[in-house]
Every structure is written in C-alpha cells, then in structure tokens.
Amino acid sequence: xxxxxxxxxxxxxxxxxxxxxxxxxxxxxxxxPEFGDIDRDRFPASTPLDGILRNxxxxxxxxxxxxxxxxxxxxxxxxxxxxxxxxxxxxxxLPSRLLGRQQTRKKGFFEALAQLWTNRWVPEVRNxxxxxxRGLRAAEKLEDSRVFLQDIPVVLDKHRTAKISAGTxxxxxxxxxxxxxxxxVFSESDALLLEIRWQGLRELRKYAPAWRAQIDESxxxxxxxxxxxxxxLFADVDFAVVQDIAKEVLFETYGSFDWHxxxxxxxxxxxxxSSGTVICQEGDYPDGxxxxxxxxxxxxxxxxxxxxxxxxxxxxDVFGLDELYEGFKSGETKPLQTSLTxxxxxxxxxxxxxxxxxxxFPSMKPPKVRLADLAGRLAADDGLFEWAVDERFVNATMAxxxxxxxxxxxxxCVRACASTHGGNPRFIRHGQTFDHWMVANACMHxxxxxxxxxxxxxxxxxxxxxxxxxxxxxxxxGCGTCANSxxxxxxxxxxxxxQSGRPLVDPDHGRPIFKATKCDxxxxxxxxxxxxxxxxHDALRRVDFRYADPFAEASA
Amino acid sequence: xxxxxxxxxxxxxxxxxxxxxLWIAARQVWLELGDPALLTGYCLLAVMLLLALxxxxxxLSMVPLGRASVWLTLHVVGGLLAVALYWLHVGAFWPTGGxxxxxxxxxxxxxxxxxxxxxxxxxxxxxxxxSGEEVIYERIPAELSRLRDRAEAVILACAEKxxxxxxxxxxxxxxxxxxxxxxxxxxxxxxxLQSKHWLxxxxxxxxxxLNASERDFQRELYELAEAKSEMDSQYALQSLMKxxxxxxxxxxxxxxxxxxxxxxVVNLYAI
Numbered sequence: 001x002x003x004x005x006x007x008x009x010x011x012x013x014x015x016x017x018x019x020x021x022x023x024x025x026x027x028x029x030x031x032x033p034e035f036g037d038i039d040r041d042r043f044p045a046s047t048p049l050d051g052i053l054r055n056x057x058x059x060x061x062x063x064x065x066x067x068x069x070x071x072x073x074x075x076x077x078x079x080x081x082x083x084x085x086x087x088x089x090x091x092x093x094l095p096s097r098l099l100g101r102q103q104t105r106k107k108g109f110f111e112a113l114a115q116l117w118t119n120r121w122v123p124e125v126r127n128x129x130x131x132x133x134r135g136l137r138a139a140e141k142l143e144d145s146r147v148f149l150q151d152i153p154v155v156l157d158k159h160r161t162a163k164i165s166a167g168t169x170x171x172x173x174x175x176x177x178x179x180x181x182x183x184x185v186f187s188e189s190d191a192l193l194l195e196i197r198w199q200g201l202r203e204l205r206k207y208a209p210a211w212r213a214q215i216d217e218s219x220x221x222x223x224x225x226x227x228x229x230x231x232x233l234f235a236d237v238d239f240a241v242v243q244d245i246a247k248e249v250l251f252e253t254y255g256s257f258d259w260h261x262x263x264x265x266x267x268x269x270x271x272x273x274s275s276g277t278v279i280c281q282e283g284d285y286p287d288g289x290x291x292x293x294x295x296x297x298x299x300x301x302x303x304x305x306x307x308x309x310x311x312x313x314x315x316x317d318v319f320g321l322d323e324l325y326e327g328f329k330s331g332e333t334k335p336l337q338t339s340l341t342x343x344x345x346x347x348x349x350x351x352x353x354x355x356x357x358x359x360x361f362p363s364m365k366p367p368k369v370r371l372a373d374l375a376g377r378l379a380a381d382d383g384l385f386e387w388a389v390d391e392r393f394v395n396a397t398m399a400x401x402x403x404x405x406x407x408x409x410x411x412x413c414v415r416a417c418a419s420t421h422g423g424n425p426r427f428i429r430h431g432q433t434f435d436h437w438m439v440a441n442a443c444m445h446x447x448x449x450x451x452x453x454x455x456x457x458x459x460x461x462x463x464x465x466x467x468x469x470x471x472x473x474x475x476x477x478g479c480g481t482c483a484n485s486x487x488x489x490x491x492x493x494x495x496x497x498x499q500s501g502r503p504l505v506d507p508d509h510g511r512p513i514f515k516a517t518k519c520d521x522x523x524x525x526x527x528x529x530x531x532x533x534x535x536x537h538d539a540l541r542r543v544d545f546r547y548a549d550p551f552a553e554a555s556a
Numbered sequence: 557x558x559x560x561x562x563x564x565x566x567x568x569x570x571x572x573x574x575x576x577x578l579w580i581a582a583r584q585v586w587l588e589l590g591d592p593a594l595l596t597g598y599c600l601l602a603v604m605l606l607l608a609l610x611x612x613x614x615x616l617s618m619v620p621l622g623r624a625s626v627w628l629t630l631h632v633v634g635g636l637l638a639v640a641l642y643w644l645h646v647g648a649f650w651p652t653g654g655x656x657x658x659x660x661x662x663x664x665x666x667x668x669x670x671x672x673x674x675x676x677x678x679x680x681x682x683x684x685x686x687s688g689e690e691v692i693y694e695r696i697p698a699e700l701s702r703l704r705d706r707a708e709a710v711i712l713a714c715a716e717k718x719x720x721x722x723x724x725x726x727x728x729x730x731x732x733x734x735x736x737x738x739x740x741x742x743x744x745x746x747x748x749l750q751s752k753h754w755l756x757x758x759x760x761x762x763x764x765x766l767n768a769s770e771r772d773f774q775r776e777l778y779e780l781a782e783a784k785s786e787m788d789s790q791y792a793l794q795s796l797m798k799x800x801x802x803x804x805x806x807x808x809x810x811x812x813x814x815x816x817x818x819x820x821v822v823n824l825y826a827i
Binding site: 109112113115116404405406407408409410412415416419420429430433436525526527528530532533534535536537538 | 614615616617618619620622623624625627628676677680681682684685689690692693794797798
C-alpha cells in the first residue's frame with residue numbers, strides 16, 4: 001500500500017476573524033444583555049455561542065471621525081456598538097471625496113490628447129503630493145487602516161444624521177444579503193464595536209430567536225418593501241398589499257458566501273468547478289415564486305445524462321412564475337420545467353403561491369418569454385455560454401471577450417490601454433480560452449464584486465455615475481485584499497515610482513509601496529474603453545454573457 | 557473566413573463610384589486638350605495621405621477618433637482605390653523614367669505587402685487558435701528555453717540510469733540543433749508537416765540503437781520535441797503577423813516622401 005501523509009482535518013475556526021480575541025473578551029461579551037440573554041443550549045455542540053464570539057467576531061476601536069461603513073460598499077460583516085456613539089448619515093450622503101473615493105472627471109479632447117506626450121516611459125509613476133492630507137488613519141496592520149472625517153462639526157452641519165449608541169446592530173442586511181451598504185456610518189466619539197463576520201451572524205440568526213427577529217424585522221422594515229415594490233411582478237399591486245405580501249415572504253440563502261475563495265483555489269489547481277447547490281429540481285411542484293435578491297443561479301434542464309444551462313438569473317430575476325401562473329390559469333398544478341441551482345452564492349425571497357394567487361395573478365398578463373422556451377435553441381450553439389457559466393464569468397458585466405479567430409495579436413488594445421493610463425496597461429491579453437474565445441485578464445466589473453469586500457479604506461468602489469468598479473489610487477494602501485479576493489486574478493499590485501523614476505519605499509522598512517491597479521473602463525477618458533475602439537478587427541468586446549452571441553452584430 | 561463586411565462592401569461601392577466620376581472628369585480634361593495627370597495625381601496623393609492617417613490613428617488611441625476597425629476598412633478600400641487611381645494616373649502598368657520607376661516599385665511593394673498582410677491577418681489567427689494552448693509571443697523564447705532544459709534533464713537522467721550515452725550523442729548530434737532556436741520557419745508558415753516528419757524520421761532512425769529503458773527516455777524526449785514543434789509553429793505564425801508590417805509601413809513612408817518630391821518637381825518644371 002502506498003504511504004500516506006497525515007494532516008489534521010481543517011476546521012471551520014482554524015482561522016479566527018480576530019485572532020487577538022481573548023477569553024476575557026468573550027466573557028465580557030457574554031455578560032452583556034445582547035449575548036447573555038441568549039439560550040446557549042440552542043446552539044449545536046460544534047458551534048457554541050462562546051465559540052462564535054471567540055472566532056467569528058473581533059473588537060474594533062474607533063476614534064472620532066473614523067468612517068466605519070460607506071454607502072455603496074460591499075461588506076461581509078455587521079457591527080454591534082458596545083460603547084460610544086456613532087452617526088448614520090441619512091441625507092445627503094457624504095461626498096465621494098470625504099469617503100476616500102475617486103473623483104471621476106471626464107477629460108476633454110485636448111487633455112486626453114496631451115497624454116501622447118505626458119505619458120512616462122518609467123512604469124507606474126505617481127505624484128507623491130496626491131498622497132498627503134488624504135484623511136487616512138494608519139494602523140499597525142495595513143488592513144486595519146481607516147479613512148476618517150477631519151471636520152465632524154462641518155459634516156454634522158451639512159448632513160442630516162442619526163445618532164446610534166451602545167446596543168445597536170448595523171450593517172447586518174448588507175452582510176447577510178451581499179448587497180451594497182445603504183448608508184455611511186462614522187464614529188462620533190471614541191467607540192468600541194464588535195464586528196461580526198457573516199458566518200457568525202448567520203449562526204446567531206439561526207439559533208438565537210431574538211437576533212433572528214431583530215434582523216428579519218429590520219429587513220422587512222427597511223429593505224423588503226422597497227425591494228418588492230421595485231420588482232416588476234408587483235408593479236401594479238397597491239402599496240398596502242405589498243406590505244401584506246412582505247409579511248408572508250420567506251428568506252432563503254443557498255451556496256457559499258465565500259464561493260470565490262473555493263473557486264480561486266480550484267481554478268489554480270486546474271480542477272473542475274463544483275456544479276453548485278440545487279435549489280429546485282425540474283419536475284418538482286412549486287410552492288411559490290423565487291425572487292433573486294443577490295448572487296446568481298443557473299436555470300437548467302435535463303439533457304441526456306446531464307444538465308443543459310438555459311440561462312442564469314441575477315438580482316431582480318424571478319423563477320417559477322411560468323409554471324405557477326399556468327397552473328393558476330388552467331386550474332391544474334404544473335411541475336417545474338427547469339431546475340434552479342445556486343452559482344456560488346444566492347440570496348432568495350420565496351413568495352408563497354397563495355399570496356400570488358390572491359394578489360397578483362388575477363390581474364397579471366401572461367409572461368412574454370418562458371424560461372423553458374430557451375431550450376428551443378440548439379444545444380450545439382450553447383458552448384460558449386455553458387463555458388461562461390461553468391467558469392463563473394456570468395458574474396461579469398463587462399468581460400473582455402476576444403475572438404481569437406479575428407485577433408491578429410497586434411496588441412493595439414494593450415497599447416491603447418497604456419496610452420490612457422499613464423503608459424501602463426491595465427490588463428493582460430491572456431486568459432481562459434474556450435474554442436476560439438478568450439476572456440482576457442481584465443476587470444469584468446462584476447455584478448457581485450467580491451473584490452470590494454474588506455477593502456479597509458474603501459479605495460475600491462463603484463463609480464456612482466457609471467457603476468464601474470474603480471480604485472482610488474490616493475487612498476489605496478496596497479494591502480492586496482482586493483487582489484486576493486478577485487476570483488479571476490484581474491487586479492494587480494504594482495510597485496510605484498516617483499516622478500523622477502525612483503522607486504518609492506516606506507521609510508521604516510525600505511519595502512516598496514504597492515498600489516492596486518485594474519481596468520477602469522477608461523472612466524475618465526472620452527470615448528469609452530480605448531481597447532475596444534483600438535481593435536482594427538473588431539475582435540475585442542466588453543460583454544455580459546447573458547447575451548448569447550456577443551459578436552452577432554459584428555459578424556452580420 | 558471574413559473577406560469583406562457589409563460596411564466594407566458599401567465603402568467599396570462608394571469608392572467605385574468616386575473612381576468612375578474621376579475617370580469621367582479626367583476624360584473630359586483630356587477631351588479639352590488638358591493634362592488629366594495633374595487631376596489624377598493630386599487625387600492619388602490625397603488618397604495616399606488618407607491611407608497614412610491609419611497609422612496616426614493607431615498612435616492616438618487616447619482620443620475618440622472612431623473605431624479602428626472602421627479605419628481599417630477605409631484603409632483597405634482606400635488601398636484598392638489607390639491602385640485604380642495609380643493606373644489611371646500613369647496610364648500603364650509600368651511607367652517610363654528612372655524616378656517614376658522607383659516610385660512604381662515602392663507603390664507596388666506597398667500594395668503587394670498590404671495585400672499579403674490582409675491575407676495573413678485572415679488566415680493566421682485561425683491557424684494559431686487551432687494550434688493548442690497559445691503562448692504570448694514575447695514569452696516564446698522563455699518557453700523554448702524551458703523545453704530545452706527539460707530535454708537536457710531527460711538526457712542526463714537517461715545516461716545516469718542506463719549507463720549508455722547513445723541518447724546523449726543523438727541529442728548532441730541532432731536534437732541540440734533543433735532545440736537551440738525556432739526551426740522550420742517556412743514549413744510552419746505554410747502549414748506543412750515538415751517538422752513532424754523530420755522528428756519522426758530522427759526518432760525512427762534512433763530507435764534501433766536503444767534498449768528498453770532508453771526507449772522510455774526517448775519517448776519522453778520526443779514528446780518534448782513535439783511540444784517544441786508546436787511552439788515553433790506558434791512562433792512562425794505570430795512572427796509573420798507581427799513582421800509583415802515591416803514590409804508595408806517603411807516602404808509606405810518612403811513612397812509618401814518620393815511622391816511629395818515628385819509633386820514638387822512636377823509643379824516646378826512641368827507646368
């Protein structure tokens with residue numbers, strides 16, 4: 001028999017959220033009413049309450065002005081105020097400058113043209129003056145650095161805010177639902193916060209009824225009504241009825257929140273990606289309509305001995321409506337014609353069938369396109385789409401897809417990119433290939449931007465005007481959190497140089513200063529992405545894979 | 557294979573119409589006992605300058621000057637128009653006069669290199685895509701070096717294990733040459749199986765001198781040689797796609813200089 005090596009099986013809490021949490025800290029937390037009142041016997045032996053507090057939480061100390069959350073950011077943790085006061089900015093939101101975000105300004109024609117002679121031969125040149133007075137509070141660990149407000153009275157004067165004090169939980173909806181934060185929160189005084197990562201929050205919601213009630217109520221009050229009203233299915237339903245429907249809605253989550261970590265590891269190993277968690281099977285009888293709130297799910301149908309992907313659903317899409325509506329009209333129960341599987345992670349709302357039959361179906365028009373009708377396409381034409389789903393490129397809103405049968409490898413796209421970014425290309429013309437298609441290593445501006453989770457300064461963010469994911473070079477601290485999170489390896493850390501071409505190093509250790517760089521779709525340049533315009537053979541497009549043949553128009 | 561897009565066909569029609577109009581105008585000048593060469597010459601120079609703007613467009617990617625693909629279509633159609641205008645201007649396939657012959661040589665060199673480039677750009681990408689996992693051109697030397705190192709490691713391992721130097725001598729006499737740098741360039745360009753046949757023949761000729769344990773190493777060695785053959789093919793095709801421009805752009809620049817000088821001389825002495 002072949003020899004084997006042994007390894008203690010990895011456990012969930014091998015890597016605690018806050019390694020510096022002590023027994024004393026846990027005891028202090030358990031003495032507080034938020035945790036002391038919880039019935040500990042409800043928790044399974046494998047995930048006891050004190051274990052959750054020890055491993056899934058960490059203590060965060062903030063100073064006056066420290067920004068704890070920024071609206072629009074993605075995050076995987078919630079905060080419980082243990083001591084001190086914080087302020088939630090209600091309206092207007094803090095300006096991008098104060099949040100440490102990039103001020104996007106479109107260049108004029110001649111300013112853009114000037115890059116012809118202002119671009120440098122030395123790579124990654126930066127004006128060091130941009131990094132002074134940037135409102136960054138340094139910390140011992142790079143990832144604990146914070147952006148802070150330098151003049152709190154002015155902020156309080158210009159913005160309507162609400163004070164939140166000890167005992168308040170905030171940020172939980174974004175953490176559990178993988179949706180952007182809806183408001184910015186900053187510290188008004190010295191404060192002690194308990195940051196709870198989503199895994200711990202999920203367990204607390206599951207086993208502590210008071211926590212569950214608080215989180216669900218908060219969601220129903222703050223987000224669900226608005227979400228339902230923005231869904232086309234309920235567009236014609238009265239406000240009061242929507243509120244009634246909201247009371248009946250069930251919350252469900254499938255797949256892994258940290259899918260990108262597994263995905264990246266599997267990809268580096270060259271292994272096949274997992275097919276995902278099945279939510280509904282073809283042939284099952286639906287008991288309600290599923291509304292996708294966040295994440296992705298694939299719609300498939302049986303084909304031979306496998307599953308054929310028909311499409312994928314993202315935030316705002318609906319599953320199971322066709323069958324329920326047909327059943328309502330015909331008076332017979334119709335089984336599901338397709339299956340639904342979580343792609344990585346998906347957050348769902350289940351609206352029970354009786355609610356729909358009472359409030360929605362009587363006045364609803366039949367759906368124009370049925371999901372099952374997508375099976376009418378030839379399976380042979382679906383290769384690219386199936387591959388994109390398997391490789392999770394469906395997350396992209398702007399994947400760089402290159403038709404290698406047209407591409408003459410002239411690198412005009414790379415040069416064009418460099419010409420608009422100070423002489424530095426922001427993508428690599430290399431990547432995963434399928435048949436004659438290549439998805440190059442360029443930021444795909446994902447619908448679920450996992451790169452934005454955990455950025456300590458909010459330097460990586462969505463541009464409010466265009467939705468493009470951009471990195472603010474001025475507040476990027478080069479910690480690499482975004483680059484490590486990106487499942488597609490499309491963010492690169494570069495060593496920077498000053499304007500005379502000297503490498504910039506930190507004075508304490510002499511180590512190089514890094515900055516995260518990535519494609520920004522030429523957000524500040526006139527005319528859109530230069531790479532697309534520069535391709536003489538129309539070989540390069542920025543695509544959303546939901547549109548099956550991105551080159552159909554060009555080849556027509 | 558894409559030859560002409562719908563927009564290209566439309567542009568071609570427009571170019572044909574423009575040429576017909578110019579031909580009628582030139583004939584009218586001739587009927588009025590004028591010299592149509594002046595009219596056709598200026599038009600030809602204008603078209604040539606328009607063609608040269610495509611290179612400028614490539615340098616100015618940072619400003620919105622329209623899609624490069626549209627410019628390329630214009631460039632191709634403009635090139636065809638330039639050929640027709642040249643013949644209308646010269647009135648023959650080949651001019652008389654030393655300077656004009658140099659101009660004609662440059663003109664035909666640019667036209668032929670452009671036409672060859674057009675074909676290369678439509679044939680090579682597909683062949684390259686079908687040649688397995690592609691390596692970026694600049695990384696091919698490193699990949700070749702890696703294959704060579706692996707081959708030499710196989711030779712050393714074979715000598716160590718079998719105690720025989722047959723495979724090492726074969727490598728030294730035959731395969732060392734092959735692994736040194738890209739080989740069979742033209743065979744790869746034209747898609748022949750020259751490289752594969754050569755490897756098969758060398759392998760077959762060697763096999764009779766090897767024992768069973770050496771043959772395992774030989775198999776491993778020739779697998780690496782086949783991988784190198786793939787790399788050579790990629791190198792040849794990518795080189796062709798990159799370097800044909802050197803037969804097109806510098807002669808184009810020279811042609812423009814000669815054409816402008818021709819214009820100056822004509823305006824100074826012939827009118």
